[in-house]
Structure formats: C-alpha cells, structure tokens
Amino acid sequence: MKVSGYQIFWMISISSMIIFSYLPIKLAAEKSYQDSWISILLGGLIMMTITWMVLRVCRQNMDKTLVGFMKDLLGTVLGKIIVAVYFLHWFMQMSLIAKGTADFQNLVMLHNTPMIVILSCMMFLAVYALYKGGITVIGRCAEIIGPFFVFMLYAQLFLNPQDMDIKRILPIYADSGWFSILEGTLSSVNYMIDPSIILMLFFFAENKQTASRAILWGTAVSMLWGVIATLVVLFVTGPSIAAELVVPIYSLSKYVSILNFVQNIDAIFIPLWIIGAFIKVAVCLFILSYGLSEWTGFTNWKRIGCVISVIWLAYVLYGSHNIRISNTLRSTLLVSFFYPLVYIGIPLILWFIGSIRKHWKT
Amino acid sequence: MMRTVFLAFFSVGLVLSTSGCTDFVELNQLAFIIGTAIDYAENGQIEVSQQIVIPSKKEDPSKREGSSSFFVMSAKGKDVFQATQKIQLRMSRKLMANHRMIIAISEEYFKKDDVRKLFDKLIRDPANNLRDTIVMIKGGSAKEFLMLNHPIEPLSTIAVGKELQINGMRSFSSRQFVIETLTKGARPFMPVLQIENVKLSKEHDSPVAELHGFAVLDHHLKVKGILGLPEAPGAIWMSGKGSSQGATIPWNNNKDVVSFRLTRLQRQMTSANGHDPKHMVLTVKAQAYLLENTSQQDMSEVENMMELQKCLNKQIQKELQSTIEKVQQWGPDVFGIGEYLHHNYPYWWKSQRDDWDDKFKRIEVTVKTDIILRSIGVSGAPVK
Structure with a gap:
C-alpha cells in the first residue's frame, strides 16, 4: 500500500480543515474576542512547528510505522503502552467528528432520522473504503474530493462581502492583552489539526521527500484557511456573536445573500462537510486498525477495522446519551495534559532518542 | 445469485436512507413565513403572529378584493417557540422561517417587556437567517400590520422590505441589529412604521x-426617542448606514x-486636534x-455653482448638527461614536464604556460637511 505525496497533501488538508471549520474558532473567540484571529494565527504557527518536528521523527524512522519505531526506540513494553495512548486519541477524534456530524445533521436537516441511521451510513462508507484497499482508496478519494472541498471552503469565505466590516476587529490587542490571546490559543490549538496521524501516514508515502513537503503544504493551506475564516467570521458578525456561534462556518453560509437572490446556500455546503468528515474518519479508522494489527500481531487489519467500527458506533451512541462524555472539548485534563503529551511530549522524546541513537551509531 | 440480490437490496436501502427519505418534506408541505409580529400579552406572555403566504394566489393581482394572497395566524406563549408551536399545531403545513423578510415588534412590547430576550431564538435556532429586518410598529399592534394589504405588493411585509431597500436604507438587517x-x-437604530389611512x-x-421614522434605542433596548422623517435620513447618514437620499434647501434668501x-453617502470620524477623545468631529461626505x-x-455659471455648493454644505451642516444635539439629549449613541473611540483610544475607553449612554451626552460632537456638487442636471438656466 503506497500513497503519493499529492494524495497525502489532500488527506492532510481535508482532515484539518474539517475540524478547523467546526471547533477552534469558537474556542478562541470565547477567550480573546476580536483578537481571536491572533490566537488562531499563533496556534497555526505552533501547529506548523509541531508538524515539522513530527516529520523529523518520521524521517528518522522512515521504514516503520509509529507502532514499529516506538517499539524500537522505547522497548517493547513501554512502546506498546505509549502507543495505546495514540490509539485512544484517534478513537476519540473519530468519535468526536462522527458525533459532531450526526448531531449537526439532526439539528439542521434531518429532524426525525434516528442518529443510528446517520452513523451507520457514515460507518459503512468508512469501512467499505477500508475493505476495498485501505489507505490507497482513501488517498484516491481524497485526491478527487480535495480540490472541490478546499476550493469551495475558500470560496465560501468571500461570498458575503457586503456584510463585512473590517473595523469589527478593532481595537487590536488593547482589549484582550497577551494573556487572553494566549488563553485563546491554548484552548483552540489542540483542535486545529491532528499532527499525530502523520506518524502513521508517513510510512505509506511513496516518496518521503515529496511527502514531507506535501504534509507541510497541506498543514499550511488549512492553517491559512483557518486564519482567514476567523477574520471573516469576525468581519461579518463581530466578536460578541462570534464567541457564541457553535458552528461559525455554517452560520456564515446562512448569512450569504448575493443580490438578494442567491440565499440559503447552506444546503450546498452541508454535503461537502459530510464528505470531508468521511475522509477524516476513514483516515483515522485506517491508521487505528492498521496500528492495532501491528500492535496485537493479528495480521488481518481489515477485520480489526470492522470490530473497531462496531465499538465506535456503540461508543458514539452511548456518548450521545451521556452529555458529560460527549462534551469534553474544554476538559482541563485533555487540553492541558493529554493533547500536549500526544502532540508535543511524546514526539519530542522520540526525536530526542532517535537523534541520540543516530549520533551513537556514527 | 444470492450475492447480487443481497447487494441490490442493500444498495436500495442505502439510497433511501442517504437521500434523507425518513425526513422528506415536499414543497406542498411547507408554509413560508414572510413576516413575524411580536405583541405584548398579559401575564408575562408574548403574542406571536406569523404571516404566511399563499403561493397559488401570489401571482394574481387582478383578484385583489376578497382573496388576499396571505393569512395571519397568531398565538400566545411564554416565548417565541412556544407560541409558534401553537400555531404549528393548527397548520396543515410545516412552518418555514428561512425566507422571512420582516420581524415587526409593537411599541407596546418595547415599553412593557424586554426585547433582548427575543434574540436568543434568532441566533440559536438554525432556521433563522438573520437577513430579515426588525421594525417597530408605532400606535397599533404588530399583528394588525401583518394583516394589511398593500396597493402594489402582495404582502405588506414585502412592501416594507422593498421600501427600505429602494430608499437607500439597507443596513438594518437583524444581524446588524444584534x-x-x-x-x-454603539446603539441600534430601528425603522418605525405607523399604520395610516391613505386615500388611494x-x-x-x-x-x-x-415609514414614520427611526427609533433611538438604549442599551436595554428601550425607546428613548423617535427621529421623524425630516431628520432620520440625516441621522442614518451620520451613522454610516445610508447610501442615497434627497435634500431640499432654501435658496436666494429663502x-x-x-x-x-445626494449619492455616495459617507461619514468619517476624527477627534479634534487628533488626541482629544472628548471632542469629536464627524465629517459627512456626499x-x-x-x-x-x-x-x-443660470446654474451653469461657475459663480452660481460655487455659491450653490457652499450654501448646500452650510444648510446640511446646520441640520445635521441639530439632529446630533437632539439625539445626544436622549443619550443613546446611534452613530457609533463610542465604537470609534473604542477603536482609537482603547485604554481611555475602558474607563468610559460602562454607562456610555450617559457619558455620550457629555461628548462634544461637531459636524463638518464635505459635499461636492457633481452636476447641475441637463439644463443650465431655467426654461422661460
């Protein structure tokens, strides 16, 4: 199974844009209001740095996946335990996206459709892609969907010029100050992109050189989109409303009114978001099942994928009945301990050990 | 064979569920709300009325009498949703608010209840688009306004929406208002309508x-005063929301x-001397x-043109200055001067922002005008 750099680019950009359009803008705007774009920009830079660092780790261990080189660097027992943290993380990301998409569809369009129907459709599609060839198929899909998706999401930002007032982001800095801006960054940065998927994906890249360039570009494209999107949301709604909008990009598409004629175009964007969510979910499902098959030694990762998706469905359904489980976005434990560990802590340790080893060998 | 049959059934099942057939709503199962009215009711309740268009009659202006192209349903409830739900229970079609143009709120409701509590529904419920306009109905009830007929337009609400559009007053969407x-x-400025008997x-x-004028609302959305029609366009211009208007001034010693x-209306704010936030200069351009x-x-003579431009500037300046003073006596800053100060003197603003309604009264605002005479029309001297 190999994917090209081009496919990786689309996979990375879609899966980060989909989560970007849904979570971080509100989280940042809650803390730093009209300066939330600075928070997002800082967060984007932090994420670019992390991506770069993760790529260093991947380049050191090109011939293995995360599970493989973790075992190499940290020893079998410790390596297996720490990788389990990543499995947990991907599983939660997957459930977060699945639940978000299903809830959103229930809220906006399908008022009476049971959640299990929406979820099973999404799950079926992801498992089908997995069965038909795993990452190769997902990469192909991303390659086809990507250009439409990215173009439409960028285009959407420029559809309400008549409602924009640039002055709404003024005064810059004075109202919030560094503390609030950093607070906004910290609470939103974890939901901008998931750099940990690269640790798995990189192994499947055909040409490592182009792949790492593609990953950096994919991250940059979605980060740029995030900053522009935050600015546009602020221009259109002003800081006080932006802090309250749970799905800001959706609300933005509701405001569009071109010449009083083209209105209510959210119906065009909703399918697009669902398709984007499919890519994200499928990528997560693939790396989770492939990783688990390496972890357990059970080679049929497709079967593992099936089992995971059933557990996943059960978890999301159970979670939707338990408000506390399904609303963990602002959980201090996650934001201040778990995500930094997964995104920065562990890759940093791996990089460190990898570099020392290399040094010793030479 | 079994495999093919199984796959066929399975894909049919998928197609049905992915197209959302469990939730299908046909066009003839929808009732389009074009206007909503909010009236005060006793016991902490509100009365919500929905103006619903009858699509088959909309394109039939010949049969105006007796068969109108809409009907109004109303109900009382503790909040907007409860009342609308009561209306829905009496309807054969599903109410759809996506295409609403006007939200009318009666003056009585403004006086006796808190308008701010209506907005949560506007932002929270995804069925709202925030593109509609909020107006206040002076005198009568808002429900009555929905029930009116209009000489050209099929619905009174469509007429109001177009009236504001065509007269260059576009920035009054509910999003802007919220x-x-x-x-x-900044404080909101709201169109006020009055129902009058007109001999058509x-x-x-x-x-x-x-259109009766524009209401000046304070921070708690209580009406502090209503600017009548001769003054309101000037105030809209100064608040940066106007796009065009007319002006008539005395000439030749009255x-x-x-x-x-007047077209390309613009306004600019600066503080006097460049650093004194308590003395503002508001320049309007057109x-x-x-x-x-x-x-x-003969207006084609340069001397006359110069004189005309000077006179126009002077007269408009006088009118606008008195409008500002009037609004300042009421208190609410509908011009957004506070926002300008917030942007340019953010640290000074921190000490001023509470109670701005009161502090705005003490800000000195000078109006300057910069109106250019672009054209004298297509004839120079009057035809004798």
Whole structure:
C-alpha cells in the first residue's frame, strides 16, 4: 500500500480543515474576542512547528510505522503502552467528528432520522473504503474530493462581502492583552489539526521527500484557511456573536445573500462537510486498525477495522446519551495534559532518542 | 445469485436512507413565513403572529378584493417557540422561517417587556437567517400590520422590505441589529412604521403601513426617542448606514428652493486636534446632483455653482448638527461614536464604556460637511 505525496497533501488538508471549520474558532473567540484571529494565527504557527518536528521523527524512522519505531526506540513494553495512548486519541477524534456530524445533521436537516441511521451510513462508507484497499482508496478519494472541498471552503469565505466590516476587529490587542490571546490559543490549538496521524501516514508515502513537503503544504493551506475564516467570521458578525456561534462556518453560509437572490446556500455546503468528515474518519479508522494489527500481531487489519467500527458506533451512541462524555472539548485534563503529551511530549522524546541513537551509531 | 440480490437490496436501502427519505418534506408541505409580529400579552406572555403566504394566489393581482394572497395566524406563549408551536399545531403545513423578510415588534412590547430576550431564538435556532429586518410598529399592534394589504405588493411585509431597500436604507438587517445591541460603543437604530389611512383612489381609502421614522434605542433596548422623517435620513447618514437620499434647501434668501439628489453617502470620524477623545468631529461626505431649481438663476455659471455648493454644505451642516444635539439629549449613541473611540483610544475607553449612554451626552460632537456638487442636471438656466 503506497500513497503519493499529492494524495497525502489532500488527506492532510481535508482532515484539518474539517475540524478547523467546526471547533477552534469558537474556542478562541470565547477567550480573546476580536483578537481571536491572533490566537488562531499563533496556534497555526505552533501547529506548523509541531508538524515539522513530527516529520523529523518520521524521517528518522522512515521504514516503520509509529507502532514499529516506538517499539524500537522505547522497548517493547513501554512502546506498546505509549502507543495505546495514540490509539485512544484517534478513537476519540473519530468519535468526536462522527458525533459532531450526526448531531449537526439532526439539528439542521434531518429532524426525525434516528442518529443510528446517520452513523451507520457514515460507518459503512468508512469501512467499505477500508475493505476495498485501505489507505490507497482513501488517498484516491481524497485526491478527487480535495480540490472541490478546499476550493469551495475558500470560496465560501468571500461570498458575503457586503456584510463585512473590517473595523469589527478593532481595537487590536488593547482589549484582550497577551494573556487572553494566549488563553485563546491554548484552548483552540489542540483542535486545529491532528499532527499525530502523520506518524502513521508517513510510512505509506511513496516518496518521503515529496511527502514531507506535501504534509507541510497541506498543514499550511488549512492553517491559512483557518486564519482567514476567523477574520471573516469576525468581519461579518463581530466578536460578541462570534464567541457564541457553535458552528461559525455554517452560520456564515446562512448569512450569504448575493443580490438578494442567491440565499440559503447552506444546503450546498452541508454535503461537502459530510464528505470531508468521511475522509477524516476513514483516515483515522485506517491508521487505528492498521496500528492495532501491528500492535496485537493479528495480521488481518481489515477485520480489526470492522470490530473497531462496531465499538465506535456503540461508543458514539452511548456518548450521545451521556452529555458529560460527549462534551469534553474544554476538559482541563485533555487540553492541558493529554493533547500536549500526544502532540508535543511524546514526539519530542522520540526525536530526542532517535537523534541520540543516530549520533551513537556514527 | 444470492450475492447480487443481497447487494441490490442493500444498495436500495442505502439510497433511501442517504437521500434523507425518513425526513422528506415536499414543497406542498411547507408554509413560508414572510413576516413575524411580536405583541405584548398579559401575564408575562408574548403574542406571536406569523404571516404566511399563499403561493397559488401570489401571482394574481387582478383578484385583489376578497382573496388576499396571505393569512395571519397568531398565538400566545411564554416565548417565541412556544407560541409558534401553537400555531404549528393548527397548520396543515410545516412552518418555514428561512425566507422571512420582516420581524415587526409593537411599541407596546418595547415599553412593557424586554426585547433582548427575543434574540436568543434568532441566533440559536438554525432556521433563522438573520437577513430579515426588525421594525417597530408605532400606535397599533404588530399583528394588525401583518394583516394589511398593500396597493402594489402582495404582502405588506414585502412592501416594507422593498421600501427600505429602494430608499437607500439597507443596513438594518437583524444581524446588524444584534451586533449593535451587543457592542458597547454603539446603539441600534430601528425603522418605525405607523399604520395610516391613505386615500388611494376616489372610491375608498385603505390603511397602509408607512415609514414614520427611526427609533433611538438604549442599551436595554428601550425607546428613548423617535427621529421623524425630516431628520432620520440625516441621522442614518451620520451613522454610516445610508447610501442615497434627497435634500431640499432654501435658496436666494429663502425666496426659492433647490433640490438635490445626494449619492455616495459617507461619514468619517476624527477627534479634534487628533488626541482629544472628548471632542469629536464627524465629517459627512456626499456627491450632489441638482435636480430642481425654482429660481431664475443660470446654474451653469461657475459663480452660481460655487455659491450653490457652499450654501448646500452650510444648510446640511446646520441640520445635521441639530439632529446630533437632539439625539445626544436622549443619550443613546446611534452613530457609533463610542465604537470609534473604542477603536482609537482603547485604554481611555475602558474607563468610559460602562454607562456610555450617559457619558455620550457629555461628548462634544461637531459636524463638518464635505459635499461636492457633481452636476447641475441637463439644463443650465431655467426654461422661460
């Protein structure tokens, strides 16, 4: 199974844009209001740095996946335990996206459709892609969907010029100050992109050189989109409303009114978001099942994928009945301990050990 | 064979569920709400009325009498949703608010209840688009306004929406309104309609909703005053929301009058001397086109043109200055001067932002005008 750099680019950009359009803008705007774009920009830079660092780790261990080189660097027992943290993380990301998409569809369009129907459709599609060839198929899909998706999401930002007032982001800095801006960054940065998927994906890249360039570009494209999107949301709604909008990009598409004629175009964007969510979910499902098959030694990762998706469905359904489980976005434990560990802590340790080893060998 | 049959059934099942057939709503199962009215009701309740368009009659202006193209349903409830739900229970079709143009709130509701509590529904419920306009109905009830007929338009609400559009008053969407309500340095400005009996033809006169002026609302959305029609366009111009309007000024020592069309309305704010936030200068800009002249002077002469421009600037300046002073006596800063100060003197603003309604009264605002005479029309001297 190999994917090209081009496919990786689309996979990375879609899966980060989909989560970007849904979570971080509100989280940042809650803390730093009209300066939330600075928070997002800082967060984007932090994420670019992390991506770069993760790529260093991947380049050191090109011939293995995360599970493989973790075992190499940290020893079998410790390596297996720490990788389990990543499995947990991907599983939660997957459930977060699945639940978000299903809830959103229930809220906006399908008022009476049971959640299990929406979820099973999404799950079926992801498992089908997995069965038909795993990452190769997902990469192909991303390659086809990507250009439409990215173009439409960028285009959407420029559809309400008549409602924009640039002055709404003024005064810059004075109202919030560094503390609030950093607070906004910290609470939103974890939901901008998931750099940990690269640790798995990189192994499947055909040409490592182009792949790492593609990953950096994919991250940059979605980060740029995030900053522009935050600015546009602020221009259109002003800081006080932006802090309250749970799905800001959706609300933005509701405001569009071109010449009083083209209105209510959210119906065009909703399918697009669902398709984007499919890519994200499928990528997560693939790396989770492939990783688990390496972890357990059970080679049929497709079967593992099936089992995971059933557990996943059960978890999301159970979670939707338990408000506390399904609303963990602002959980201090996650934001201040778990995500930094997964995104920065562990890759940093791996990089460190990898570099020392290399040094010793030479 | 079994495999093919199984796959066929499975894909049919998928197609049905992915197209959302469990939730299908056909066009003939929808009732389009074009206007919503909010009225005060006793016991902490509100009365919500929905104006629903009858699609089959909309394109039939010949049969105006007896068969109108809409109907109004109303119900009382503790909040907007409860009341709308009561209406829904009496309807054969699903109510759809995506295409609403007007939300009308009666003056009585403004006085006796808190308008701010209506906005949560506007932002929270995804069925709202925030593109509609919120208006206040002076005198009568808002429900009555929905029930009115209009001489050209099929619905009174469509008429009001178009009226504001065509007269260059576009920035009154509910999104804009909610933003202004939430900003500390600006206060909302709301169109006020009044129902008046107008004699439209020899046989009969009918009630029509007319634009009466603009209400100046304070931070708690209580009406502090209503600017009447001669002053309101000026205030809209100064708040940066106007796009075009007309002006008629005395000429030739009050013996004659001249009229202009003003376009490209703009406004600019600066603080006097560049650093004193307590003394503001508000400059309004426009381009003027002379369209009527009752005097005998030849306006193509340069001297006259110069004089005309000077006179126009002076007169407009006087009018706008008195409008500002009037609004300042009421308190609410509908011009967004507070927002300007917030942007340019953010640290000074922190000590001022609470109670801005009160502090705005003490800010000194000077109006300056910069109106250019672009054209004198297509004839120079009046035809004798």
